[in-house]
Amino acid sequence: MLEKQGRVNDAERHFRKPLEIEPDNPVVHFWLAQFLARHRPAANEEALKEAQIALELPVRKSLSRQVIEELISGLRSDSEQKPPE
Numbered sequence: 001m002l003e004k005q006g007r008v009n010d011a012e013r014h015f016r017k018p019l020e021i022e023p024d025n026p027v028v029h030f031w032l033a034q035f036l037a038r039h040r041p042a043a044n045e046e047a048l049k050e051a052q053i054a055l056e057l058p059v060r061k062s063l064s065r066q067v068i069e070e071l072i073s074g075l076r077s078d079s080e081q082k083p084p085e
Contacts, residue, residue: 026058
């Protein structure tokens with residue numbers, strides 16, 4: 001809801017909060033990675049790290065390895081297309 005309202009900073013805090021509660025849940029790492037990929041292009045490395053953590057954790061029925069791997073692939077592609085700063 002916050003994301004749709006354009007309250008990106010508030011939304012980011014809400015995506016990070018579940019990590020404190022469930023650090024071993026791949027879904028919350030995946031959600032944060034997706035959020036960062038959408039709204040924080042400069043945080044591509046952090047998004048990639050969160051997606052890789054999600055991939056390393058035990059699989060959940062609601063999130064397949066394939067979906068995580070697709071996000072990782074997209075993040076790597078985005079990273080390769082960025083011009084050096």
